[in-house]
Amino acid sequence: MEVIVNGLLTGGLYAATALGLSVVFGTLRMVNLAHGELLMVGAYLTSVLVVALGGDPLLLAIPAALILGLLAYPLQRFVLTPVMVRNADAPVTATFGVSIALQSILLLVFTSNPRSLNAPYATAQLEVLGVGVRVSLLIATAIALAMVFGVHLLLTRTRFGSRVRAAANDADAAGLVGIDVKHTFAMVLGLAAAVAAMGGALLALSYSASPSGGMTWLVTAFTVVVIGGLGSVRGTLVGALLVGLVQTLASRFIGAQYSDVVVFGLLIAILLIRPEGLFTKARRA
Amino acid sequence: MKLPKNRLMVAAALTVAAGFVLSGCASGGSGASTSASGGPIVIGSTLPLTGSLQAFGTSLQTGYRKAVDEVNAAGGLDVGGSKRQVTLDIQDNASDADKASSQARNLVLSDGAVALLGPATPQLTIPVSIAADQAQVPLISTITPLEAWKGGSSDGWKYAWDVFFDEDQMTDTQYQTADLVSTNKKVALFTDQEEDGVVMGGLWSSKASEFGYDIAYQAQFPVGNANFSSQVAEAKASGAEVVIAQVIPPDGIALLKEMKAQSYVPKLVFLEKAGNTGGYPKLSDGLAEGTLAANWFAKGMGLPDEDSFISEYASQLGGVNSDLGTVVYGYSIAKMLLDAISSAGSTDPDAINDAIAKISGDYPLGSVAFGDDHTSATVAVQTQWVGEDQVLVLDTQGKAANPIVTPTAGLQ
Numbered sequence: 001m002e003v004i005v006n007g008l009l010t011g012g013l014y015a016a017t018a019l020g021l022s023v024v025f026g027t028l029r030m031v032n033l034a035h036g037e038l039l040m041v042g043a044y045l046t047s048v049l050v051v052a053l054g055g056d057p058l059l060l061a062i063p064a065a066l067i068l069g070l071l072a073y074p075l076q077r078f079v080l081t082p083v084m085v086r087n088a089d090a091p092v093t094a095t096f097g098v099s100i101a102l103q104s105i106l107l108l109v110f111t112s113n114p115r116s117l118n119a120p121y122a123t124a125q126l127e128v129l130g131v132g133v134r135v136s137l138l139i140a141t142a143i144a145l146a147m148v149f150g151v152h153l154l155l156t157r158t159r160f161g162s163r164v165r166a167a168a169n170d171a172d173a174a175g176l177v178g179i180d181v182k183h184t185f186a187m188v189l190g191l192a193a194a195v196a197a198m199g200g201a202l203l204a205l206s207y208s209a210s211p212s213g214g215m216t217w218l219v220t221a222f223t224v225v226v227i228g229g230l231g232s233v234r235g236t237l238v239g240a241l242l243v244g245l246v247q248t249l250a251s252r253f254i255g256a257q258y259s260d261v262v263v264f265g266l267l268i269a270i271l272l273i274r275p276e277g278l279f280t281k282a283r284r285a
Numbered sequence: 286m287k288l289p290k291n292r293l294m295v296a297a298a299l300t301v302a303a304g305f306v307l308s309g310c311a312s313g314g315s316g317a318s319t320s321a322s323g324g325p326i327v328i329g330s331t332l333p334l335t336g337s338l339q340a341f342g343t344s345l346q347t348g349y350r351k352a353v354d355e356v357n358a359a360g361g362l363d364v365g366g367s368k369r370q371v372t373l374d375i376q377d378n379a380s381d382a383d384k385a386s387s388q389a390r391n392l393v394l395s396d397g398a399v400a401l402l403g404p405a406t407p408q409l410t411i412p413v414s415i416a417a418d419q420a421q422v423p424l425i426s427t428i429t430p431l432e433a434w435k436g437g438s439s440d441g442w443k444y445a446w447d448v449f450f451d452e453d454q455m456t457d458t459q460y461q462t463a464d465l466v467s468t469n470k471k472v473a474l475f476t477d478q479e480e481d482g483v484v485m486g487g488l489w490s491s492k493a494s495e496f497g498y499d500i501a502y503q504a505q506f507p508v509g510n511a512n513f514s515s516q517v518a519e520a521k522a523s524g525a526e527v528v529i530a531q532v533i534p535p536d537g538i539a540l541l542k543e544m545k546a547q548s549y550v551p552k553l554v555f556l557e558k559a560g561n562t563g564g565y566p567k568l569s570d571g572l573a574e575g576t577l578a579a580n581w582f583a584k585g586m587g588l589p590d591e592d593s594f595i596s597e598y599a600s601q602l603g604g605v606n607s608d609l610g611t612v613v614y615g616y617s618i619a620k621m622l623l624d625a626i627s628s629a630g631s632t633d634p635d636a637i638n639d640a641i642a643k644i645s646g647d648y649p650l651g652s653v654a655f656g657d658d659h660t661s662a663t664v665a666v667q668t669q670w671v672g673e674d675q676v677l678v679l680d681t682q683g684k685a686a687n688p689i690v691t692p693t694a695g696l697q
Contacts, residue, residue: 006514104335112339112380113562114535116542118570123545134514134546207511208538208569212337212380216509244512252515256506257478 002131003252004245009133011244012141015237017203018221018228019147020196026231027155027168027188028076030084033095035196035221036214037102042068042197043209044106047115057117058139061201065194072193077186084185099214106211114210122205140202144237147195152233154191164188223267228279235279242266325370326362326632328353328622329392330402331413336380337533340562341405341428344608347598348615349373349402356623365630371623374398378409385409389416389424398422399632400622403447405429405611407480411437414445423638425622427614427650428581430455431660433480442659444638448618448650450665452481455579456488459555460496462577462667462679463527466691468552471501473525475516475532475540477508482531485557489529501525510536513543521549529555534562541572541695550696553577553689555667561607566670566695573670575694580668581650582610583677585686590649604673617648670695 021035032038045064050057075098083090116122124135155161167174167181175181200209203217220243228239243263250262270278330349333342353373361368374396378385385404389412392398401417403410403426410429414437417424424445426434431451438445463470472493476486486505493500501523504516517540520528528551530540537559544550560578562568582588584595584605594613595605602608625640626632644661645654653661667679669689677686 002518003515010512010514107335107339112335112337113564113568114538116538116568116570123542123572125546125548132547134543136546203511206539207542208535210337210535213509213535248512248515251506251512252519256504256510256516260507
């Protein structure tokens, strides 16, 4: 029971770290290879604010998220969208370049040493019905749930969401009906970066962050998003819980050295059975 | 502007796979100097000045530069009766093995390096050693455990040399240190799947009974593992009072956080590799306070120039720690190479290589004499994190030095 609960809570953290990738994937149709670095930048930004201002890392993750969101807006507006217009495949390469650049900046500013966010609850444990639960993972799961439902509501129940969906479905048509597609796309990356910053702060609270750690988290997020279904925000949550659970069960009963084999085996199996992922409808012809 | 989702997924998968293969692009400049007779002598080095091994690279660079600067300040290196300036040509390999290998070749073929100074760790030193052997130019390396390095050449190295501790001796030190404390002699092993993790994990396992210890729990995990919840629970359930872990620094913090969350406070926690990061207790918000790590330098080892290196670099490097040891080792191997060039009396690579084989003497890292296998073993000691310093607790003779603080303070 303890393994299952801890696996699901680990999945909750994975949801927080994968949500930004899912949003970009689902709306901009873009594989954001800089997503892992956005997580790391979020963690480091929060760490800087904690050192500079003092205070709770979770509270300071909010301004860190705003800062990263503001920084991401012009990246999409003036770099990625113009690249996308010229060549639909090019943004993937561009985000790879952004990933390398961000990693290099982190290394130059903070060296290769890891950073950890500390708070009394970061290493605290609660006993719930006889099961030891790590408080930081409980918090991460709660925040992930809030972010998933918040983003889902934003994209499905607001005028902004309507504009995003219209622009994602057909940018040219959306432009003709007066939607500022470039601004909308930039807002989406800003939102995804802000969400990633929160995810980065949460992972640095439970574990640690390092300039070169982005790739590992990108791969986990990518697995979550593909299993959950491309572009499905709710699918991201379910995919994350599944990945966390399977990984923790595999670590416990087979050995941590085989957990990646099991998780990626699951990914391949799901791609074979349901290539569109668990929560995305198959494309109509 | 739209991509079909299946195309998108294929593109994504291919690009993520490419991401594993590719690495950092930063690189340093290179001089275009040569070592023509009478001109400056070029010594090349490809170092991890960025990337995950940056700490080793920057400390080695400090040591190399110190040795070269001293020679140049004294008027140059005496080669065959004439004083010649030495140019140190350093390039940044961004902790990437392929880049290190190609840079080593370029340093010799394009920049005219007559000899090379190595990067750190087997993952970088082995490819650079292969390049040196192929180019037939001598290379001296350090911060690379000997057995792993020797395993990089099936025929034995010809132009590459390595000065560091031997894994076999190093993996004794954890048990020798544990013998200094009263424990139930149950050990939990946490080793990652990097080459050194596999090698040392095997050695700790096989040696446990020899030292009277029992491996009560053993976990292996991929590098980058963050979720240690089930492993720590099992280690705690096993009742192990000694934890020996071989992990990279971020994974070490994740492990310590999980141990603290589960109130698992072993009497001794050896955090190898991760614990050799300067300022690790601070980086881990105090969790690493009281953890132990094998080391190659500490105050009280009785090494030549120990105090002068401490007074010159300790404050700059945040304490007496492994980074300072890496400076000492970098300085020492650079001095060895300069001595070899001087005693060879020429910049001919074969003459320098022969002179390296004959090195026998004391350097700041200790006594050096190479064997037929091109290695010279130093002695690993054990240190414990106390504030900013790694304090010597097991000396070069395998005996007690300073008292060990137990149980692990950072986990209490």
